[in-house]
Each structure stands twice: as structure tokens, then as C-alpha cells.
């Protein structure tokens with residue numbers, strides 16, 4: 001069964017059980033400046049899980065495009081991908097645990113055809129300190145289903161991950177209780193202890209596929225479902241959103257608990273194949289076969305990593321381009337650029353040629369991917385989209401070619417220098433026979449300044465008989481990565497993990513600021529980009545001139561006035577056309593689904609039931625999160641910088657003092 005068939009069967013299965021299908025949200029989160037990419041199926045639905053009414057009802061099903069930039073470096077093993085599809089079904093205060101477990105078991109074993117003997121599940125062990133019981137209910141439903149399929153279904157207590165490595169699994173055991181570190185869901189951190197007061201949360205139940213590969217003792221003494229050795233693959237998670245944390249030591253049941261189920265489509269496909277190599281599923285395999293054909297190299301040989309990187313990266317590139325991302329040196333554009341260049345570099349390693357647009361190896365891969373996905377994702381289906389995608393890839397490949405040329409010139413100079421030193425050394429009495437070495441620093445500069453890949457430096461230097469100080473290079477790289485990791489952590493953590501209070505407050509201030517800018521500079525001012533950290537907010541907007549000190553002061557005054565007016569911040573879901581009619585702000589060039597999430601600020605007596613859009617101070621398309629009242633901004637709003645970033649685009653950085 002291929003990926004398209006599994007996706008269709010899943011959607012149809014849940015439609016037949018009263019669910020309405022919702023389209024995948026864009027990979028670019030709608031007006032949510034706290035995260036670069038949609039990284040899970042839940043992210044776009046969060047407002048509804050938190051209690052908003054979804055216009056399509058209480059049973060939803062979808063397949064959500066997701067991308068995780070933090071996994072770029074991990075791609076190359078048999079299971080990491082940057083892009084993936086998350087199959088999701090949702091009960092918004094409708095059905096609960098029993099139905100969910102029965103349906104997902106039926107889907108996996110009967111529709112997808114996965115052998116139940118190879119499925120293992122985990123449940124929450126309970127938190128007596130908070131009066132949260134062991135999830136016996138879930139475990140018993142699983143046990144009944146396995147037993148009915150003639151599969152032994154012993155239940156065992158594990159506890160923590162470490163306990164799992166110490167205890168292992170006994171014959172006949174199928175259902176395992178783990179603690180809050182593994183089987184508890186809340187936004188951000190996991191565990192009842194670390195759940196923020198006010199947040200919804202609850203136990204979850206994960207499903208694992210057993211590939212039956214031998215346990216690798218480097219991970220721990222014994223194997224267990226949450227072991228990372230590769231024997232077990234987590235294919236999905238059922239979240240039972242049951243409680244709200246009301247005080248540091250108190251949880252109260254929600255009136256209407258929710259179900260949030262998410263499974264990785266690619267992972268289910270790997271389980272259906274009964275092969276732990278995710279890259280052997282059909283969507284990757286065709287790309288890999290093509291690369292093998294043109295390079296004459298075998299996937300099973302030493303170049304496996306390159307095959308995987310190209311296949312993964314090109315799939316992410318195709319979907320990103322279709323969702324409006326373009327190569328650049330900042331934020332999303334930079335991630336896209338990195339993916340294309342990394343893929344190009346590995347294509348070069350496989351020695352497939354790069355001659356012209358239509359014959360570019362990366363574009364051949366892109367064509368296969370577009371063909372595979374265009375039925376399920378109509379945004380890929382038009383001829384114009386095909387032209388745009390292949391054009392953008394080719395443009396970036398060509399530019400990367402120039403980078404390589406410049407890097408080559410520099411490398412040549414370094415090598416020539418070393419070679420002549422070596423020759424001079426031969427007539428020097430003090431010389432020994434050791435060949436000259438290229439310093440780690442030189443290789444590092446080539447990489448950081450010219451973008452010249454280290455693997456190529458190594459290879460070319462070797463051809464000239466020059467050794468490279470690999471150790472020193474790696475040390476420099478490590479330091480460099482630590483620095484950039486620290487810098488980008490905030491950005492890449494993903495929306496759900498990054499909703500610290502201060503970021504949320506600055507996000508609301510961001511909405512006030514945009515409106516204040518329009519009041520002072522004119523309604524034609526539009527947002528062109530934004531970024532929020534816990535320290536400051538940044539907005540890029542269209543405006544042709546430098547702001548005067550008076551204009552800046554007036555914008556600050558308006559924002560501070562709105563903070564002191566204590567205006568309610570209200571979330572609503574509306575059909576896109578209605579939101580547009582209200583004049584809700586949206587980011588230039590962004591794409592939105594049919595039903596959009598909107599945040600409005602003010603007037604003073606507005607409520608969630610009566611949002612009073614006519615008298616609101618600000619209305620924006622936005623995924624949140626926000627404070628519930630501007631008084632929570634509790635600080636003085638101050639613009640710390642106003643500057644040009646491009647012709648006709650200004651940038652403001654501001655803080656709450």
C-alpha cells in the first residue's frame with residue numbers, strides 16, 4: 001500500500017464515522033510570528049482544543065503538512081525527515097477514549113493491514129501526588145482489542161524511561177505504563193509537575209511498531225517500547241485532553257474533554273512495509289531509484305546518506321515553495337536555501353550533473369514529488385506551480401554554483417600556497433618529510449565565508465596531497481553551531497514550545513503597534529514580516545520614508561494608551577471572506593484556509609460571545625496566542641530602533657519596559 005492509499009483510507013475511515021475533513025493548513029503559520037513553520041497537526045487547531053467552537057463541528061479529520069527545521073542535521077539515518085504528514089482526527093468535546101482507541105486499532109490493523117502482533121502501546125501510570133489516576137480505562141480497552149485479535153496482551157508498570165531500560169519487557173507483555181515524562185501531554189513541557197497553571201492537559205497513549213531488529217545495548221541494558229535503539233518506532237499518539245491545571249497542586253476535569261490523535265503517515269507506511277528504513281516507502285523510493293539511475297551508484301552502498309538527504313530535502317523544498325516561501329538569507333527563506341544547497345551538494349557528491357533547468361537532477365526529483373502529491377495537495381497541481389517550483393530551484397542551484405566557484409578560487413590559492421611551502425621546505429635542511437597541512441581555520445573560513453562544503457575541501461586537498469586539520473575544523477564548527485543554536489533556539493522550538501509569557505505579551509503589543517502605525521502613517525501601511533522573542537518584537541512594514549521622532553513618539557503614545565485602557569483581546573473563527581470584509585489585517589502574500597482564526601482587541605465591553613468588530617481597535621488574522629486583556633502587557637511600550645531593511649520597507653524593534 002502506498003502513501004496516497006494510506007492517507008485516503010484514513011480520511012475515508014474517519015469520514016465514515018462522522019468526521020468532516022479539513023484541508024491542511026499552510027506550512028507557513030498564519031500570522032503567528034512565534035514560529036517559522038507549522039510543525040504538527042495540532043498547531044493550527046490549538047484554539048479549538050482550548051475551547052473555541054470550530055465552524056465545521058466537533059469531529060474533524062485531516063492530513064497536515066509539517067516541517068521541523070531542527071531535524072535538518074539529523075536527516076541521513078533511516079528515520080529522520082524534516083517534512084512529514086501528520087494524520088489527525090479530533091474530537092472537540094465529542095467522543096472520547098473508548099471510541100478513539102477502538103477506531104485507531106481498527107484502522108491500523110484492518111485498513112492499513114498492520115499485524116497486531118507487532119503493535120505495542122503505552123499508557124499513563126498516574127500521578128497520585130495530584131490525585132490523577134492510572135489510565136486503567138485506556139489500558140483495558142487496548143487489552144480487550146488485542147485479546148480479541150488473539151494477541152497476548154499483558155499489562156506492565158514501567159515508570160520512567162530509565163526504569164524501562166532497567167526492567168525491559170517480559171514475554172506476553174503488550175501494554176506498558178509510563179510516567180509523565182512519556183505519557184502526559186501539555187503545551188511545551190510534559191509532566192503534570194511542569195504543566196503551567198491554567199493550561200489544559202491530560203494523559204496520552206502512544207502506539208509503537210516492533211521491527212524485531214536486535215536491541216542495541218549502547219542505549220541501555222534492556223529494550224522497551226520507548227527505547228531509541230531502532231527496534232520500536234512510535235507511529236502515533238492519542239492525547240486524552242482531560243484536565244485543566246487550576247493551581248500548582250490541583251487539576252480539575254474539563255467539562256468537555258477532547259481527543260487529539262496524530263500519527264506520522266510516513267511512519268505508518270514504514271510499518272506497513274515492515275521495514276525500518278523510512279526511505280523505502282514509495283514517495284522516497286522513486287526519487288532514490290532515479291538518483292541511482294543517473295549516478296550509477298547504489299542506495300545500498302556508501303552513499304546512502306546522500307540519497308536520503310536529497311530525497312528528504314527536495315520533498316520539503318517542493319511543499320515550501322508551493323506555500324509561498326522563497327530563498328533568502330533570513331528566517332524561512334534561509335531554511336529553504338539551506339535545503340536546496342545541501343541537496344545540490346549531495347547531488348554533486350553522487351556525481352550527477354547539473355547542466356540546465358529541465359535536466360537539473362534536483363528538478364527531476366521535484367517533478368517526481370509533485371506527481372506523487374498533486375492529487376492530495378491541489379496547490380501542487382497547476383502547470384504554473386510546476387514552472388515556478390522548477391524555476392526557483394534552478395535559480396538557487398545556479399547561485400550555489402557561483403558560491404562554489406568563488407570558494408574554489410580561494411581554496412586554490414590556499415592549496416597553491418601550501419604546495420609552494422612544501423617545495424621550499426624540501427631544500428630546507430630543517431624540514432622533515434611531513435606533508436604540509438591545511439589548518440582547520442582555513443577550512444572553516446572557506447565554509448563560513450564562502451559557503452564551501454567541508455567534504456569538498458577535504459576531497460580536493462587530498463587530490464593535491466595536502467592534509468586538512470579535520471579535528472581543528474570540527475572543534476571550530478562545534479563552537480559555531482553552539483552559538484547559532486543558542487541564537488535560533490527561540491525561533492525553531494516551534495510555536496507550542498515557545499509560548500513563554502513574555503513572548504505572548506509582545507505578540508499582543510505587536511498587534512497594537514501595527515494598528516498604531518496605520519493610524520499615524522496611513523492605512524496603506526502593511527505588515528511585511530515579523531519576529532518575536534521573549535526580549536523584543538520586530539515588525540517589517542511597507543512605508544517609503546524614515547519615521548520622524550514625532551511620529552515615533554505618537555505611535556508609542558497610542559500603544560501605551562491602549563494598554564492602559566485595559567481592552568479585552570478576543571479570539572474568533574470566521575469564514576475567510578467575512579474576515580476580509582471586516583478589514584482584518586493579514587500578512588502580504590500569505591495563504592489562508594477557508595476558515596480563519598482572528599484576534600480582535602477592544603472595545604472595552606466586548607466579549608467572546610459579542611466581539612463587536614465594528615468598534616474594535618485592531619483585527620488581525622492570527623493563530624495566537626495572546627493575553628486576554630491588554631492590561632496584562634503591564635509595562636511601558638518603547639520603540640528602540642527604526643530603520644530601513646529594503647526599498648520601501650522599514651523595520652521597528654520594540655520592547656515592553
Ligand SMILES: [Zn+2]
Pocket residue numbers: 214215216219222223224227228229230231
Ligand atoms: Zn532497544
Ligand SMILES: [Zn+2]
Pocket residue numbers: 031032033507511620621622623624
Ligand atoms: Zn498575531
